[in-house]
Amino acid sequence: MTDTEKLADQLLAQERRALARAITLVESGRADHREAAQALLDRVAGHGKQAIRIGLSGTPGVGKSTFIEAFGMMLTGMGLRVAVLAVDPSSARSGGSILGDKTRMERLSREPGAFIRPSPSQTHLGGVARRTREAVTLCEAAGFNVVLIETVGVGQSETVVSEMCDLFLLLLAPAGGDELQGVKRGIMEIADLILVNKADGELKSAATRTCSDYSGALRLLRKRPQDPEGFPKAMMVSALQDEGLKAAWDEMNALIDWRRENGHFDARREAQARYWFGEEVKRGLMAQLETPEARALMEEGAEDVAAGRTVPSVAAQSVLDRLSVSKD
Amino acid sequence: MTDTEKLADQLLAQERRALARAITLVESGRADHREAAQALLDRVAGHGKQAIRIGLSGTPGVGKSTFIEAFGMMLTGMGLRVAVLAVDPSSARSGGSILGDKTRMERLSREPGAFIRPSPSQTHLGGVARRTREAVTLCEAAGFNVVLIETVGVGQSETVVSEMCDLFLLLLAPAGGDELQGVKRGIMEIADLILVNKADGELKSAATRTCSDYSGALRLLRKRPQDPEGFPKAMMVSALQDEGLKAAWDEMNALIDWRRENGHFDARREAQARYWFGEEVKRGLMAQLETPEARALMEEGAEDVAAGRTVPSVAAQSVLDRLSVSKD
Numbered sequence: 001m002t003d004t005e006k007l008a009d010q011l012l013a014q015e016r017r018a019l020a021r022a023i024t025l026v027e028s029g030r031a032d033h034r035e036a037a038q039a040l041l042d043r044v045a046g047h048g049k050q051a052i053r054i055g056l057s058g059t060p061g062v063g064k065s066t067f068i069e070a071f072g073m074m075l076t077g078m079g080l081r082v083a084v085l086a087v088d089p090s091s092a093r094s095g096g097s098i099l100g101d102k103t104r105m106e107r108l109s110r111e112p113g114a115f116i117r118p119s120p121s122q123t124h125l126g127g128v129a130r131r132t133r134e135a136v137t138l139c140e141a142a143g144f145n146v147v148l149i150e151t152v153g154v155g156q157s158e159t160v161v162s163e164m165c166d167l168f169l170l171l172l173a174p175a176g177g178d179e180l181q182g183v184k185r186g187i188m189e190i191a192d193l194i195l196v197n198k199a200d201g202e203l204k205s206a207a208t209r210t211c212s213d214y215s216g217a218l219r220l221l222r223k224r225p226q227d228p229e230g231f232p233k234a235m236m237v238s239a240l241q242d243e244g245l246k247a248a249w250d251e252m253n254a255l256i257d258w259r260r261e262n263g264h265f266d267a268r269r270e271a272q273a274r275y276w277f278g279e280e281v282k283r284g285l286m287a288q289l290e291t292p293e294a295r296a297l298m299e300e301g302a303e304d305v306a307a308g309r310t311v312p313s314v315a316a317q318s319v320l321d322r323l324s325v326s327k328d
Numbered sequence: 329m330t331d332t333e334k335l336a337d338q339l340l341a342q343e344r345r346a347l348a349r350a351i352t353l354v355e356s357g358r359a360d361h362r363e364a365a366q367a368l369l370d371r372v373a374g375h376g377k378q379a380i381r382i383g384l385s386g387t388p389g390v391g392k393s394t395f396i397e398a399f400g401m402m403l404t405g406m407g408l409r410v411a412v413l414a415v416d417p418s419s420a421r422s423g424g425s426i427l428g429d430k431t432r433m434e435r436l437s438r439e440p441g442a443f444i445r446p447s448p449s450q451t452h453l454g455g456v457a458r459r460t461r462e463a464v465t466l467c468e469a470a471g472f473n474v475v476l477i478e479t480v481g482v483g484q485s486e487t488v489v490s491e492m493c494d495l496f497l498l499l500l501a502p503a504g505g506d507e508l509q510g511v512k513r514g515i516m517e518i519a520d521l522i523l524v525n526k527a528d529g530e531l532k533s534a535a536t537r538t539c540s541d542y543s544g545a546l547r548l549l550r551k552r553p554q555d556p557e558g559f560p561k562a563m564m565v566s567a568l569q570d571e572g573l574k575a576a577w578d579e580m581n582a583l584i585d586w587r588r589e590n591g592h593f594d595a596r597r598e599a600q601a602r603y604w605f606g607e608e609v610k611r612g613l614m615a616q617l618e619t620p621e622a623r624a625l626m627e628e629g630a631e632d633v634a635a636g637r638t639v640p641s642v643a644a645q646s647v648l649d650r651l652s653v654s655k656d
Binding site for chain 2: 022038040046085130133134137188214270273274276277279280281282283284285286288289298301302305306307308309310311312313314315316317319322325
């Protein structure tokens with residue numbers, strides 16, 4: 001039995017440390033690690049449980065950590081096993097991931113049924129995306145029931161996360177006035193459930209107004225085929241006071257159940273798998289330009305066309321020929 | 329002397345029929361034609377004149393044909409040779425190109441100093457873009473002084489055209505009220521000169537208001553480094569009554585002269601050449617997926633990941649291995 005086979009078995013036997021080691025393996029950039037990671041993934045794919053994959057976004061200050069901790073504690077209290085992953089393409093720049101220290105979720109990180117993993121330090125969203133998808137596969141192999149994928153709303157990261165989860169939560173803070181907060185247009189079309197957090201104390205009435213504003217705005221959106229009546233939906237929660245979390249979880253389950261019964265759940269997972277497969281192939285083709293030889297050829301070709309010595313298509317063909325790529 | 333060398337010589341000798349034949353060659357999808365086209369382009373690149381490349385956009389009804397005809401007649405009247413090309417990615421669908429029949433510009437098409445070429449029927453904007461860039465090179469080899477590249481505002485076509493011209497004109501019709509017309513946000517950032525057409529008869533006062541609205545809007549845009557004081561600029565013209573065309577041409581020359589003196593003209597051409605070179609290389613790499621063998625592998629991989637038999641990165645690696653592509 002190879003080391004990889006052993007790791008796969010430990011993972012399927014739900015050994016917590018095996019999961020941490022397996023994720024470290026898929027995060028590694030070393031060629032031999034990559035090979036082992038692929039063998040591992042191929043072996044566990046399709047085994048293990050099918051977790052509910054939940055994407056979660058919200059700008060800094062809306063109380064994401066508090067929400068994840070309270071929500072996660074509630075789920076583990078129900079006997080469910082919860083994994084928390086993060087997609088933060090900015091973590092390499094900012095010098096620390098959004099889940100960098102588990103002190104942010106101290107209680108949850110001590111729960112035996114919970115697993116928290118910070119975002120890896122990678123500059124490319126593509127790299128973070130692949131690692132997160134693969135970590136989800138590993139969490140499912142390890143028998144987790146719920147996988148939460150947290151993201152900050154940086155650039156394309158929300159779209160990327162929505163392409164790897166079954167439902168998407170948008171966490172908001174109560175707004176001051178009656179205007180909708182500066183929520184990016186695209187995210188309203190991604191969100192399945194909008195949760196207005198901090199619906200407690202003196203912010204309660206502001207939260208009520210904000211929730212009602214968003215309910216109104218959601219009703220104006222075109223109905224999506226993957227939604228039952230009443231979705232997407234806006235709700236109030238207070239992560240601090242542990243209020244509304246059970247109601248939110250019930251809505252998530254109602255949505256997931258409906259989508260399962262109507263074929264949307266499986267159809268979406270299939271479409272996501274096909275999408276990422278296509279992206280990975282494209283990425284692999286583009287990687288042909290990353291060798292030192294290819295870089296030198298590209299530089300030479302760029303100089304030739306910039307100087308007007310030839311035209312772009314001819315210079316490109318010459319690079320492709322020398323890279324032994326046949327072209328249309 | 330090969331046929332291609334002969335064609336190159338005829339082109340450089342400014343033989344009009346050679347230009348038409350050369351463009352037909354670069355439009356062809358046949359592999360042997362493509363090879364001949366590349367040999368031809370490589371031979372003529374850097375020879376011939378450096379034409380002023382002018383992009384022109386405007387929605388149907390603003391009088392684009394009338395403008396091109398009147399503007400082109402004015403230029404040929406000055407002894408300049410004018411080529412008119414078109415980028416219309418929709419022409420394959422609509423069954424006819426926007427310059428499909430030269431009856432649209434009857435007078436100009438009969439001018440010995442003018443050359444009009446309709447958009448090729450290709451479904452991909454990428455294909456139309458390459459053909460148009462190559463046709464521009466051929467027109468310059470054939471000694472044309474001005475190359476007009478017309479586009480309808482469909483999808484990305486304006487961005488594509490702006491990446492292959494020295495200056496970009498936006499043609500507008502007088503608006504009814506004081507609101508800015510439904511001009512796409514991006515195009516205001518591309519345009520160097522906004523021409524409000526139909527500034528004649530009973531539309532004259534509406535044209536004055538529209539022009540002043542746009543002048544105001546342009547002043548709100550951030551100044552671009554490639555613009556002298558006062559640019560981008562809005563002006564009124566009447567293609568029908570031949571008014572304002574000379575003034576517009578003078579502004580174009582003032583802009584081009586300033587950009588030449590300040591290094592922006594050459595810098596932009598270089599950047600454009602580098603950009604298209606990169607795009608052509610990417611396109612060539614992606615073309616590796618278009619063989620029947622690659623399509624079959626892609627289909628098989630997609631089925632495997634959709635069924636959950638493996639994960640996207642593993643399936644992708646398997647396709648890349650079988651296509652003999654080494655991957656990161």
